[in-house]
Amino acid sequence: MKPNDAGLQLERTQLAWRRTCLALAVAGALAARFGGDLVGPVSIVFGVGCVGAAAVSGLLSERRYLALHARFMTSVVTRSAAPHVFLAVAALALSVLGAAFVLAELT
Amino acid sequence: MADEAPGDAVGYAKDRFPQSVFAGGDEPDPRFSLANERTFLAWIRTSLALLAGGVAVAALHLSIPLPFRAAASLILVFLGAGAATNAWLSWANTERSLRRGRALRGPTFGLALTVGILLVIIVLLIGSLL
Numbered sequence: 384m385k386p387n388d389a390g391l392q393l394e395r396t397q398l399a400w401r402r403t404c405l406a407l408a409v410a411g412a413l414a415a416r417f418g419g420d421l422v423g424p425v426s427i428v429f430g431v432g433c434v435g436a437a438a439v440s441g442l443l444s445e446r447r448y449l450a451l452h453a454r455f456m457t458s459v460v461t462r463s464a465a466p467h468v469f470l471a472v473a474a475l476a477l478s479v480l481g482a483a484f485v486l487a488e489l490t
Numbered sequence: 491m492a493d494e495a496p497g498d499a500v501g502y503a504k505d506r507f508p509q510s511v512f513a514g515g516d517e518p519d520p521r522f523s524l525a526n527e528r529t530f531l532a533w534i535r536t537s538l539a540l541l542a543g544g545v546a547v548a549a550l551h552l553s554i555p556l557p558f559r560a561a562a563s564l565i566l567v568f569l570g571a572g573a574a575t576n577a578w579l580s581w582a583n584t585e586r587s588l589r590r591g592r593a594l595r596g597p598t599f600g601l602a603l604t605v606g607i608l609l610v611i612i613v614l615l616i617g618s619l620l
Contacts, residue, residue, distance in 0.1 A: 396524040396531075403531040406538050460523040461585070463507040467530055471578035474537045478571035481541045485548040485567055489560040 397448040400466075404441035407473055408434045414480055421487040422480060429480045436473035440466035511582050515589025526584045533577035536603075540570035547614070558617025562610045569606045572599060 415430025443466045451460070506512040544566030547559055554562075576599035587594050 390521065392521045392524045396528050399528045399531040403534050406535055410538050410542070460517075460520040461506070461512075461527070464511070464581070464585075465507055467527075467578060467581060470531075470534050471574050474534050474541075474574035474577070475571055478537065478541050478567055478574055481545050481567045481570065482564070484545055485560070485563045488548040489556060489563070 393448065393451055397444065400441065400444040400448075403470065404437040404444070407440075407470060407477075408437035410477055411437060411473070414477060418480060418484060422483045426480050426484070429476050433473040433477055436469040440469045508582065511585045511589070515586070515591070518585075518588040522588050523585065526581060526588065529584070530577050530581040533573055533580070537570045537573035537577065540566050540573055544570060552618075554614065554617035555620055558613050558620075562613045562617070565606050565610050565613070569603060572602060 411430045411433025413430070414433065415427045418426025418430060447462065544563040547563035547566060552559060580595070580597075580599070583595050586592075
């Protein structure tokens with residue numbers, strides 16, 4: 384019998400997913416709440432989209448965590464990298480919004 | 491998710507996303523895949539931090555001339571976009587290398603990040619001395 388989650392790799396990874404999704408959700412919420420004044424309604428769309436991407440990625444990663452937890456070391460770890468894409472695209476979109484904000488604020 | 495027997499890994503790979511990563515090679519040690527994933531997540535958080543810094547430099551009323559503030563915040567925001575892009579690209583590259591037993595690529599974006607942050611520091615420093 385192999386040790387279950389030796390080094391707590393899975394636990395650490397899940398905690399990283401949680402704090403990353405939380406950070407993205409907070410950033411998206413801030414963009415939706417405060418970005419509208421300078422950048423316009425598009426920041427509400429972007430911000431809500433980021434909160435949604437964070438929620439979906441968080442839920443998918445939690446689901447995988449629960450599925451893998453009992454059988455770590457014997458199974459495929461990454462079934463799909465879709466949550467990765469959600470997070471990366473949302474962070475990129477937020478950066479675009481940030482650029483718009485900076486341009487609006489400084490011109 | 492992940493409900494296949496280890497022996498199924500090859501056939502199972504056909505419906506995994508993205509195929510450019512999972513189509514070839516062998517399943518690596520799960521600990522390496524998870525470490526790669528944590529690196530991806532750390533880059534996403536780095537991106538968010540850079541973005542927050544850029545927005546803060548623009549939004550706060552610092553006593554720094556406008557062109558300097560604009561340059562610093564634009565560099566930070568662009569670095570943030572670069573970090574988010576790099577998060578995905580380097581995750582895919584690393585996972586591909588792990589599966590094929592090849593050497594990992596170096597942290598290419600790390601140089602851009604270092605140079606960019608140094609630039610931001612210099613720009614803000616000069617701007618605050620003027």
